[in-house]
Amino acid sequence: MSSHSNSKIELHKVGQSFVTNQHSVSLFSDLSFSIEQGRSYAITGPSGSGKSSLLMLASGLEQPFSGEVVYSYNGQIQPISHIRSEIGFIFQQFHLLPEFDALNNVALPLKLRGDKQALAIAKEWLEKVGLGHRLKHKPAQLSGGEQQRVAIARALVFNPKFIFADEPTGNLDAQSAGEIADLLFACCRDKGAGLVLVTHSDYLAQQAQQQLRFNAGECQWLSTELGSKCHA
Numbered sequence: 001m002s003s004h005s006n007s008k009i010e011l012h013k014v015g016q017s018f019v020t021n022q023h024s025v026s027l028f029s030d031l032s033f034s035i036e037q038g039r040s041y042a043i044t045g046p047s048g049s050g051k052s053s054l055l056m057l058a059s060g061l062e063q064p065f066s067g068e069v070v071y072s073y074n075g076q077i078q079p080i081s082h083i084r085s086e087i088g089f090i091f092q093q094f095h096l097l098p099e100f101d102a103l104n105n106v107a108l109p110l111k112l113r114g115d116k117q118a119l120a121i122a123k124e125w126l127e128k129v130g131l132g133h134r135l136k137h138k139p140a141q142l143s144g145g146e147q148q149r150v151a152i153a154r155a156l157v158f159n160p161k162f163i164f165a166d167e168p169t170g171n172l173d174a175q176s177a178g179e180i181a182d183l184l185f186a187c188c189r190d191k192g193a194g195l196v197l198v199t200h201s202d203y204l205a206q207q208a209q210q211q212l213r214f215n216a217g218e219c220q221w222l223s224t225e226l227g228s229k230c231h232a
């Protein structure tokens with residue numbers, strides 16, 4: 001049992017549906033599980049099945065259609081918005097600031113916290129993701145895979161309690177993808193972050209302790225003691 005297991009994000013009977021002018025899309029319903037600090041989770045399944053949507057609501061960035069998402073610490077419940085600053089996000093679109101170079105993009109979360117060592121720590125993280133030679137490049141001067149690695153360094157630089165990553169190795173070659181996967185799982189294992197990955201990569205998904213797979217309109221836990229049911 002993880003020493004962080006008293007710190008978790010809880011999803012209670014969560015469902016997500018979208019109603020547009022023409023028709024409604026129902027992605028999943030009645031999904032209940034906890035994301036504990038220090039544990040890793042992979043969300044897998046076909047394109048369009050709802051993986052990114054689940055990530056957005058589990059991280060509190062979007063509201064579920066039904067049910068609720070809360071943060072629980074030692075049994076005390078708080079709104080998920082209370083831990084927004086403790087969550088590292090890695091999006092499919094990297095959302096880097098175009099006017100800032102790689103170093104300052106990564107340093108920004110630390111500067112916002114008033115960390116005097118921001119630039120030095122950001123440099124270390126850019127070296128960890130293999131970009132020590134690209135510190136002064138702006139996003140437009142970086143390749144897609146390099147931008148992805150800057151976004152990963154920015155998400156990890158402040159030792160977040162939780163990391164939500166949407167296809168974090170999607171733009172990378174096999175070797176870089178392996179190195180980034182090692183970094184993400186090290187944050188979970190060594191620093192106690194809760195890690196939630198959306199991925200099409202079996203290699204990445206199999207490294208997670210638990211896998212929630214969307215499959216032919218249903219979703220199921222593959223390696224789980226959670227026993228959660230979900231209806232799509």
Ligand SMILES: Nc1ncnc2c1ncn2[C@@H]1O[C@H](COP(=O)(O)OP(=O)(O)OP(=O)(O)O)[C@@H](O)[C@H]1O
Binds near residue numbers: 025053
């Ligand atoms: N805001 C929205 N309004 C209407 N429909 C939406 C909205 N967001 C997502 N959808 C629909 O929900 C479905 C699931 O989208 P989602 O991005 O969660 O899929 P995914 O499993 O992550 O796919 P991929 O692997 O291609 O990234 C899609 O068909 C999408 O069109």
